[in-house]
Amino acid sequence: MRDKNKTSRSRENGFTGKSDSWFDEERYNRPKLNANFDEAKQHDYYYNSYSSHHIHEEMLKDSNRTLAYQRAIEGNPEDFKDKVVLDIGCGTGILSIFAARAGAKHVYAIDNAEIALFAKEIIHDNNLSDKITVIKGKIEEVDLPFKEGEIDIIVSEWMGYFLLYESMLDCVLWARDKFLNKETGKMLPDRATMYVAAIEDAEYMGEKTQFWKNVYGVNMSCMTNGIFVDPMVDTVPSSNIMSDSCCILDLDLVHMKPGDVEFANCYSLKMQYTDKVHALVAWFDTSFANLTRPTVLTTSPMKKYTHWK
C-alpha cells in the first residue's frame, strides 16, 4: 500500500566465499511477473486503501506512533498556542484534534481519501468544527482557504515502509515550500534518519524454506527464490541483531530538497560475534526536535513494535 522507492535487495546464499558471489546482479535486475497497473489505477488504489477503516484502525492502534505525535503536539502547548496548523493527510483527523486541543488558532486538515468525510464527522462530534476545517482533495490540487506563507506548523505522518517506500514526502515538501512561514514555520516531524544493521535468523529462513517445500503435498520450492530476493517487512527480535548499527540517511525535513531522497551511501558494520549474516535490517526514526519538549518516534527493533514492524 505504501510504495515508491526501491530498497536494496539481498539474497541469502551464505555470504561465504568470494564477495563477488554474494549477489546475483542479473537475477536482481530480471523483470518481475507483476501485474501491469497503469499509473491512474495505482493512484486510485493508494487513495482507496486510505479510504478503508481498517488501515486507519491499524495506524491509530499503533500506540508507539500515535502517542509520539500526541507527545509532540499536546505535550507542547507553548509551541501550538495561537498557531495556524496544516495537517497534510489528516486521515481520521487525529493529529488535527491533538493540535486543536494543544491550543492552535486554527487547523486545516486535508486528505484526498474518503476518510476525510469521516474526519469531518469526528471533528464535529468532538465539538471542534470551529477550530478545524476539513478539506477533501490532494494538497497539490485543491483550492485552499489560506495564503502562501500563512502556515505556522505543518504536521504530517507521511512515513512509509523503509521510510520512503510509497511515502508522501514529496507533497509535504511541496506544501512546506509554498505555505509554511519561511522565518518561523515548523515542521513536525523535522528530521528523519534511517539505520541499517546485520541480523542472524536461521530459524526464520528455515521456516520460510520449509513451508514452500510442501504446501498441502505440493512442492512449491521455486517460490523461495522471491523471498530471498525481495525486501521483507517484518518484526525482528532485537536478540537477532549481530552488529552495531549505521546511519545511512539523515534528512533535515526543514531544508531538504525532494531529490535528496535518491541516495546512495557507504556504510560499514562491526560484527559483535562470528556467525552467518542472514539479512540486513533497516529502520527509521523521526524527530520532533524544534519544540519546547522534543521527542522521537522510533521504529527500531530495539524498541516497541510499530505497524512499520
Ligand SMILES: C[S@@+](CC[C@H](N)C(=O)[O-])C[C@H]1O[C@@H](n2cnc3c(N)ncnc32)[C@H](O)[C@@H]1O
Ligand atoms: C499515513 S496516513 C496518516 C493519517 C493520519 N494523519 C493519522 O496519523 O492517523 C496518510 C494519509 O495521507 C493522505 N494523503 C496522501 N497523499 C496526499 C495528498 N497528496 N493530499 C492529501 N492527502 C494525502 C492519505 O489518503 C492518507 O489518509
